[in-house]
Amino acid sequence: MAIQLDHLMVPARDKLRSAKLLAELLDVPWSATGIGPFAPVYVNDGLTLDFDQWGEPFPLIHYCFRVSPEEFEAILGRIRAAGIDYRSAVHGPVDHQVDREHGGSIVYWNEPDGHQWELLTESYARRD
Structure with a gap:
């Protein structure tokens, strides 16, 4: 099997607002809840961006x-x-x-x- 990127964590001040906005812009599904503390954005069949609430500062x-x-x-x-x-x-x-x-x-x-x-x-x- 070829190596595929499966998911990335995206640090956010407000994970729900950030995930929802990106999902709306890309016109892809998202969820307010996911595995663990994440708000996932399902970019395509193989890639998920997991928005996570972080304190400041974050990269x-x-x-x-x-x-x-x-x-x-x-x-x-x-x-x-x-x-x-x-x-x-x-x-x-x-x-x-x-x-x-x-x-x-x-x-x-x-x-x-x-x-x-x-x-x-x-x-x-x-x-x-």
């Missing part, structure tokens, strides 16, 4: 989702509708732009606990 982590162009536009529409600031550069200013320099579309946002979320249609990390 800020970068998470990236690769999606189809159609899914990208739908998720970006939900980001816009939620009034979430986004940007085209990983460390750039909020510009409400989409990066199309890498053969696809990329946006970044930080919400709600400071973690950096990235959405892209083509992996620049896995070029042929």
Whole structure:
């Protein structure tokens, strides 16, 4: 069997709010309760993000989702509708732009606990 990433823990100030928001943006299921203390977001059939309530300070982590162009536009529409600031550069200013320099579309946002979320249609990390 190939090695597969099964789940990641996401530290949060308010695990329910954070899990619910991400699930709504990605249009995937989530639960207020899971195994142990977690609020799981079921990203796909093989990956769960387990939101966990942590005290301050906690590490800020970068998470990236690769999606189809159609899914990208739908998720970006939900980001816009939620009034979430986004940007085209990983460390750039909020510009409400989409990066199309890498053969696809990329946006970044930080919400709600400071973690950096990235959405892209083509992996620049896995070029042929």
